Amino acid sequence: MPKDDGIGAATVRREDVRFLTGAGQYTDDIKAYGETAAVFARSTVANGIIKSIDTTAAAAMPGVLAIFTGEDFVEVGGNPAGWLINSRDGTPMHEPKRPVLAHGKVRHVGDAYAAVIAETVEQAKNAAEAIEADIEELEAIVNMKDALAGSNFVHDEIGTNQCFDWGWIEDNREATDAAIKGAHHVTTLELVNNRLVPNAMEPRSSRAEYRAANDEYVLHTTSQNPHLTRLLISAFVLGIPENKLTVIAPDVGGGFGSKIYHYGEEALVLAAAKKLGRPVTWTADRSEAFLTDAHGRDHVTKIELALDEDGNFLAFRTETLANVGAYLSNFATATPTFLHGTLMAGNYTVPNVYVNVKAVFTNTAPVDAYRGAGRPEATYSLERVIDKAAREIGRDPIELRRQNFIKADQYPFASAAGLEYDSGNYDALMDQMEKVADVAGFAERRKASEAKGLLRGFGVNAYIEACGIAPSNLVGVLGSRVGLYDAATVRVNATGNLSVMVGAHSHGQGHETAFPQVVAEMLGIDAAAIDIVHGDTSKIPFGMGTYGSRSLAVCGSAVVRATEKVINKAKKIAAHMLEVSDGDIEFNDGQFSVAGTDKSVSFGDVALKAYIPHEFPLEDIEPGLEETAFYDPANFTYPSGAYCCEVELDPETGKVTVESMTAVDDFGNVINPMIVTGQVHGGLGQGIGQALLENTTYDENGQLLSASYMDYAMPRADDVPFYTVDHSQGNACTHNPLGVKGCGEAGAIGSPPTVVNAVIDAMQSGGKNVTHIDMPVTPHRVWSAMQNA
Amino acid sequence: MTKVTMTINGKSVAGEIEGNTLLSAFLRDDQRLTGTHVGCDTSQCGACVVHVNGRPVKSCTMFAAEAEGAQVSTIEGQANADGSLNVIQQAFQDHHGLQCGFCTPGMVMTTAALLKDNPKPTVDEVREHLEGNICRCTGYHNIVKAIMAASGQDVSAIAAE
Numbered sequence: 001m002p003k004d005d006g007i008g009a010a011t012v013r014r015e016d017v018r019f020l021t022g023a024g025q026y027t028d029d030i031k032a033y034g035e036t037a038a039v040f041a042r043s044t045v046a047n048g049i050i051k052s053i054d055t056t057a058a059a060a061m062p063g064v065l066a067i068f069t070g071e072d073f074v075e076v077g078g079n080p081a082g083w084l085i086n087s088r089d090g091t092p093m094h095e096p097k098r099p100v101l102a103h104g105k106v107r108h109v110g111d112a113y114a115a116v117i118a119e120t121v122e123q124a125k126n127a128a129e130a131i132e133a134d135i136e137e138l139e140a141i142v143n144m145k146d147a148l149a150g151s152n153f154v155h156d157e158i159g160t161n162q163c164f165d166w167g168w169i170e171d172n173r174e175a176t177d178a179a180i181k182g183a184h185h186v187t188t189l190e191l192v193n194n195r196l197v198p199n200a201m202e203p204r205s206s207r208a209e210y211r212a213a214n215d216e217y218v219l220h221t222t223s224q225n226p227h228l229t230r231l232l233i234s235a236f237v238l239g240i241p242e243n244k245l246t247v248i249a250p251d252v253g254g255g256f257g258s259k260i261y262h263y264g265e266e267a268l269v270l271a272a273a274k275k276l277g278r279p280v281t282w283t284a285d286r287s288e289a290f291l292t293d294a295h296g297r298d299h300v301t302k303i304e305l306a307l308d309e310d311g312n313f314l315a316f317r318t319e320t321l322a323n324v325g326a327y328l329s330n331f332a333t334a335t336p337t338f339l340h341g342t343l344m345a346g347n348y349t350v351p352n353v354y355v356n357v358k359a360v361f362t363n364t365a366p367v368d369a370y371r372g373a374g375r376p377e378a379t380y381s382l383e384r385v386i387d388k389a390a391r392e393i394g395r396d397p398i399e400l401r402r403q404n405f406i407k408a409d410q411y412p413f414a415s416a417a418g419l420e421y422d423s424g425n426y427d428a429l430m431d432q433m434e435k436v437a438d439v440a441g442f443a444e445r446r447k448a449s450e451a452k453g454l455l456r457g458f459g460v461n462a463y464i465e466a467c468g469i470a471p472s473n474l475v476g477v478l479g480s481r482v483g484l485y486d487a488a489t490v491r492v493n494a495t496g497n498l499s500v501m502v503g504a505h506s507h508g509q510g511h512e513t514a515f516p517q518v519v520a521e522m523l524g525i526d527a528a529a530i531d532i533v534h535g536d537t538s539k540i541p542f543g544m545g546t547y548g549s550r551s552l553a554v555c556g557s558a559v560v561r562a563t564e565k566v567i568n569k570a571k572k573i574a575a576h577m578l579e580v581s582d583g584d585i586e587f588n589d590g591q592f593s594v595a596g597t598d599k600s601v602s603f604g605d606v607a608l609k610a611y612i613p614h615e616f617p618l619e620d621i622e623p624g625l626e627e628t629a630f631y632d633p634a635n636f637t638y639p640s641g642a643y644c645c646e647v648e649l650d651p652e653t654g655k656v657t658v659e660s661m662t663a664v665d666d667f668g669n670v671i672n673p674m675i676v677t678g679q680v681h682g683g684l685g686q687g688i689g690q691a692l693l694e695n696t697t698y699d700e701n702g703q704l705l706s707a708s709y710m711d712y713a714m715p716r717a718d719d720v721p722f723y724t725v726d727h728s729q730g731n732a733c734t735h736n737p738l739g740v741k742g743c744g745e746a747g748a749i750g751s752p753p754t755v756v757n758a759v760i761d762a763m764q765s766g767g768k769n770v771t772h773i774d775m776p777v778t779p780h781r782v783w784s785a786m787q788n789a
Numbered sequence: 790m791t792k793v794t795m796t797i798n799g800k801s802v803a804g805e806i807e808g809n810t811l812l813s814a815f816l817r818d819d820q821r822l823t824g825t826h827v828g829c830d831t832s833q834c835g836a837c838v839v840h841v842n843g844r845p846v847k848s849c850t851m852f853a854a855e856a857e858g859a860q861v862s863t864i865e866g867q868a869n870a871d872g873s874l875n876v877i878q879q880a881f882q883d884h885h886g887l888q889c890g891f892c893t894p895g896m897v898m899t900t901a902a903l904l905k906d907n908p909k910p911t912v913d914e915v916r917e918h919l920e921g922n923i924c925r926c927t928g929y930h931n932i933v934k935a936i937m938a939a940s941g942q943d944v945s946a947i948a949a950e
Contacts, residue, residue, distance in 0.1 A: 012882050019890025020878040020897065022824015022864035029823035122807070201828045201836060201891040201925050253826070253891025254925050286829040508889030508926045678885045678931060685928025709833035709923065717919035717929040722912075722947055747928070 005528070006521035007738075010674035013513040015506070024251040027205040027220045028283045036065055038269055038282035039124035041114040041131045042291065043106035046140035046363035046702020047154070050104060053114055054132040061130055063123030065276055068268060069114045070103030077236045079262055079327075083334035084479040085164045085359075093164035093359070096155035098327040100237065100264040100271075106135060107154055107326035108363050109704055110291025112264060117272045117280055140702030144300060144321040144360040154326055154361040163324055163333065163359035168341035169418055176354035179315035183306035187389035192774045193377045195298035195323065195696040196689075197712060198370045200507075202253020203284035204293060206266045208273035216244050217273065221266050223249040224259045224505050225545020226537050228482070232262040232330070238270060245270075249535040252507035256686070257369040258293045259507070260547050261330040290707040295696055296370020298323035299336065303381045305389050306352075313404045315352035316344055318381060322359045322367075329368035333359065338478050339374030339466070339548075345415035346382040347426045347462045347640060348404040353416040363702045369547065371686055371748040375465040383461045383753035387760070388771055397757070398434070401462050402427060412734075419466060421638045423731040426462055429664050432729050433460075433642035437662035445646065445659075446765065455649040456659075457762025460642070461754040467742035468553030468637035468733075485632035486555035487541035490519065490562040492570075492625035494611035496604035497529040500562075503543010504555035505535050508682075509744065510675040511551060515559055517671055518738065522563045524590030525603055541628055549742025552671060553637045553733065560737040561629035570606045572621050577601050577609060637733045637741040641665035643750040649762040654783030656759055658688055662724040663750060668733040668741035676743045680725045683747020689715035690748070691755035695776050713776070763789070795856050797822065798866025806853050812846075813837045815853035816863060824864040824894045828923070835922030838895040838902075839863045845902035847921070864894035867901070877901055877939045884944070886935030888926035895922050900936050909940050 005011050018024050055067045078097035085093045102113040114131050118124035141147045141154055147161040154161055167173060180186055206221040217240055223229045226247040234242045252259060265282050272280040284292070300321045306314040322336035341355035390397040406413045408425040415421060434440070442458050449456035469475075472483035489501040500519060504511060512532045520527035533539050543555060571585045574592035578585070578599050586595050593600035609616070610625035645661040663680050670676050693713035697705040706712040732739030752775060759777050763770040768789035773781055794803040797820060804819045816822045816839065825848055828836035832850040839848045840862040869875050874882060877900050887893040896919075903910060903918045910918065915936045916929070924932060930947075938944045 013885065015890070016882040016887060017874065019887055019893045020864075020874060020881055021868050022822065022894050024824070024890050026823075026826070026891065028827075029817075031818075031821070122809075199925055201834065201889065201923065202826070203828065251890065254889040256925070286831065286834075510888070674885050678888060678927060681928035681930045682888060682926045683928070685930075686925070688928075708831050709829050710831060714923050714925070715928075716923060717933060718913075718916040720929055722933070723928065723930050 003521055005526065006517055007671050009517060009672065011513055011517060011527065011672055013510045015510065015512045026202055026251045026253055027207055027222050028281065030207055030220055032279055034278040036117050036119060036276060036278050036280050037121040037124045038115055038117050038272060038280050039121065039128045040112040041128045041133065043102065043109055043111040043113060043135065045106065045135060045137040046109050047138040048106050048135040049138065050102065050106060050113060051134040051136055055114065057132065058116060058127040058130040061123065061127040063119035064116060064127045065119065066117040066272060067114060068101060068272065070099060070101040073100040074103060076100065076238055079232065079264065080236045081328040081333050082330040082481050084481065085166055085333045085337050087165045088167040088170055093333060094158040094160065095328060096158055100267045108365050109702055110288065110365060111326065115268050117276060140363045142362055142364065142698050142700060142702050144323055144362060147360050147362050148358065154363055161361045163361055166337050166357045168337065168355040172352060172416070173354045176315045176317050176352040179352045180304055180306040180317055183314050184309040185307045185393055187305045187385055187392055188302065189385045189388050189772060190302045191381065191384060191772065193297045193299040193301065193380055194690060194694070194775045196296045196370055196694050197290055197696055198256040198258035198293060198296055199714060200254030200256055200258055203286060203289045204259065204263065205281065205283040206269045207279060207281040208269040209279045210273040210277060212277060217270055218246045218248065219266060219270055220248045220250060222252050222259050223247065224255040224507060224547055226505065226535055227503065227542050228545055229262050229266065230537050233267060237267050240270070246538040249505050255507045256371045257296060257373060257547060261294055261368060286709065287707050290712065291704060292365060294329045294366045294368035295325065296367065297377060298367050299377045301381050303385045305385045307389060307393065311393060311395055311400055311403055313348050313350040316350060316382065317354050318344060318356065320357045322357050323362055323364065324359045325362060325364045325366035327366050329366035332366060332368045335369045335374045340378050342417050342419050343375050343378035343464065343466060344382065345417040347406060347464050349406050350404065351416055364698055371683065372745040373548065375745065376749045376752060379463040379749050380753045384756060387757045391771065397460055398430060402430060420635060421464065422635060422734040424638060424640050424666055425729065425731055426640060426642065428729045429640065429642040429666055430462065432726055433644055433662055433664040436664065436724055436726050437644050437660065439644065442646065449648050455651055455762040455766045457647045457649060457758040457760065457765060458644065459754045459756065459758025459761055460644045461750055461757065462642050463750045464638055464640040465745060465749055466636035467549035467639055468633050468736065469548030469550045470633065471635060472632050482544065483632065484544055485630050486543040486558050487628065487630045488555060488558040488562045489541050489626065489628040490559065490566050492566060492607045492610065494608055496607045499531050499533055500559060501533045501540040502555050502559065503540055503545065504551035505546045509546065509551060509679065510672065514552065514672045514675055515556065518556060518559055519563050523603055524588065549744040552738065552740050553736055553742045554631060554633055556738055556740065557736045558629045558631035561631055562627045565627035565629060566625060569625060569627065570603065573606045573609055574601050576617050634735040637668070637736065639665060639667050639741040639743065639746055641746055641750050643754045645754045645758050647755065647758040647762055649759065649782065651766055651786060654779035654786065656692060656777055656782060658721050658755060660721055660724070661751065663747060664726045664729060665743065665746050666730050666741070667727050667743045668730050669739040670727055670730060671740065676727060677725045679743045680747040681723055683745060684723050684751050685715050685720055687748045687751025688720050688755060691752045691775050691777060693719060693776050791854055793853050793857050795859050795861050797861045798863060808854060810853045811849055812851045812853045812856055813848035816848060822863050822865050826891055826894060828891065833923065834892065835895040835899060836892050838898040840898060840902065845899055864897060867897060880935040880939035884931050884935040884938055886927065886932045892922060892924045896924065896932060900939060904940055909942060912937065
C-alpha cells in the first residue's frame, strides 16, 4: 500500500504555512544592527565612453559612507562565461571581460558604473544622482544583423560583434544540404523568438556581512544555486577563499533562470561590507530588474524542413542569430548552442539535422537561460515549420507528426542532433491529448464560435526536451567549465528524525515537501520526521543548484543514493543488535528484521544505537548515521509531451483569447502530482505570455521601452484559461533511480507554438491565407496580418 | 520627522518617520512586518496589498502618514486566533495556490477584500478582481481555484491536482 506521504502522494506543501502567514524570509527581509544600503549609478545611454566620474559632491551628502567606481575593481577578475564554445572553424569564442562595475565604457542602459553606500536607501539614491559622470554617448548597436555588418563594436578589443559562429553537427552539414537540395518539398520559415524578461516577482537582492575577527564573509542573495555563486566569486571575481565565504540563498521569490547567474551587485556588496565593517544590502527596484536581470530568448531564425513525396521528414536546417547582449552571462553561450541545437531533431526520426548559430553582442542587457533555455526556441522553430509544411502539402498536422514520430519500440534512439533518447511514447501522448482535449469535438466548437462572429483555431505541438542537466563527462567535452552533478547528505539524528541537506535550491518548486516523500518511502517512516536543508553553503554539500528541471532527477538521485548508504549501514547496526550476519537482515516499512523469524528492531532503535554505541562493534562500524552521496547523471532525461489549444479570434479587433490549453506530458515517474501539475500550470502561463503578450523592446538608441509593468505585458489572471494537465502516460527514465524526468520547464516549452499554430489556424479558417505571425501575437499584429492577407 | 500612530493587526503602534515614508516601508522597516512585499514600486503587481480601514490598498503607493489613526491589517494578522490558517490561507495551501510565496501575501489580502464584498464570486469575477495582482509561478489556475474554494463553492469541476 502506498504511503500517504510517500512517492506518488499529492501531499500539500509544508513550506506554504510560512509563505501564507508572512513568515517567509527573503533576502531583503533580513536586517541587523548597523544596516547600510547600496544604490547603483547606472548608465542612461546604451553605448558610451566614460570620460570621468566625479564623486566629490555625492560623497559629501548626508549619510554617505562610501562610493565605489569601476576603478576600484580593475585589479579583480571578471564574471566569466560558464561554457566555452568553439566556432565552426575551430577558433574559440570571444569572451570579453565583464567587470564588477563598468570601466572605460558603458555597454547597455542600466550598466552600473558606480555604487553608493549610505545609512539609508533614500540617502544612497540621492547621492547616486549627485555623481557627475561625463559619458560620451556613442551610436548604439541594437539590431543583430546591423551588429554583424558594422564596424562599431560593443567590445572594441575583440574587433567584432560576433561571439561565435557555431555549427551542429558540422559533420552533418553536407548531408543535410544535399537532402534539402534533392527533396520533393521544402518548407521555409523565418521567425523571431521574442525577447523576454523572466520577471521573478521578488526582485534581485544581495546582502553582505563581513566578520573581521575571522576574515569571513556571509552573502545572502537571491540565487538558484548558492554554491555556484560562491565558486564564481571565489575562483574568478574577488578571490575570497571558499572557506571564508558563506553564500545563503534563503527564501527566493521565483527565479526562472534569471537567478542562476552571478551578478556584479553581489561582488559589490561583499567588497563594501568589508570596507565598512557593516552589513550592506542592495535590492533592485522593478525597473532595475528590467534593465539588468538576464533576459531570455531573442533568436532570429530561418528554418527549412525537407520532405519526401510521402511526407517523411528528410532534414531540418536552421540558421539562427542569438543575441547575447552586452556581456556574456554565465550560461549565455550554452543556451543557444547545446541546449538548443541538440534538440533540433525534435520527436522525429528525421535523418539529417544541421544547426548554425551566430551569437551576437549588442548594447542590450545580457541574455541567458530563461525557463526552458534553448529548448523552447528549438521546439518553436520545429513545431511552427511542421505546421506550415502540413498546410503546404495538404496533410493533417497531427497525422504528419505521427508519421514521423520515433516509435515506442525504437528506444534508446540516437537522434540526428546527437542525443540518445532513453524512453518515450509520443503516439501515446498524442492519443491521450486527442482524448482529454476532445479534439473530435472541435468542429462543433468552431461552429459555436462562428455563430458569435468569432474565428476559432486549433493548434497542436509535440515537444521533447533534455533535462536533468547534466552528465559532467559529456558537458565537459562540449565546453562546460563546471560539472553538473548534485549532492545530498542524509543525517539521521539520534532520536530518529532526519535532516537532509541538498544541493538543489527551492524557490517555488516545493522541495521541502517532495524530497521528504522520497526518503519517507525508502525508510518507511513519516515524512513529517524529515526536514530538508537547502540554500546555505555552510550547511549543505557542494551541489549545483536548481535549473534545467534538474532538482529531482539529479539531486533527488543523490538523495536516493545517500539514503541507500544509510540503509546499508543501518542494516549492519541492526545485524549487530539482533546478533545475526548482515545478509540475514531485511528492511521493510521501517523495520529491520531477521528473515524467517519474528526478531526485529525499528529504524528508530537503530538510529539511537548509532549515536549511543554501547556494546558496539567499533572495529567494524563507525558510530553515527549520516551519509553523503554525489550523483552525476549518465545521460540527460527526455521529458516529452503533446499539447493542444483552442483560441477564439475576433476578426474585428484581432484580439485572441485562449479558450483551452491541454498539456499531456511524459515526466516519467511522479513523486508529488500536485506539485508537478502546478509546475506545468506555471510554464503554461509563461508560454501563453510569450505567445500573446510579452515583448522586450529596445529602440534604435538602445533605450528599453518596456521597463515596467505598465509597459511590459505580464500575463494576468484574466489572460489565461483553466488548463488541462495530464501525466498519465509516463515512461520511467531508464537511468536514474527514481525514474523521473523533470517537469519545471515543459509548459513554457510546449505552449508558445501551440498557441501560434492555433492563431494561424483561426485566421486560415476565416479565409485569410496567413502562414506566419511573430510573437507576441497582439491584436495589432493579428489585425494587420488579416488586412494584408 | 513626523510622528505617526496607527493600529496594525489590532495593536497600537507609533513611529517617527520622514514625511515621504511609504506605508510599505513603515511596515517592513520600522515595524519589521516583512510579510508585505514590494514587487514593482508602480502599483501594478499587488505583492504589497494590505487593508487600511477595511479596504485593500497597495502599500507601496500610500504614505505612512496617510494612515494616521487608521486600522491596518497585514498578512501577519490573518491567521486564526489559535495560529491555524484562516479559510483563505487554508484554501491556498489545499489547492496549491502558491509556489515561491512572494506574491502570496498580496493574493491573500486581495482575496479577503473580494470575499468581503462578494462572498460567492464567479470565476470570471475572481479573474477580473485579480487584475492588480501578478503571480509569475502558478499560471493563476490554482489561485482562482483556491479562491473559489475559499468562498465555499464546489471546485470539483476545475481540473484536479
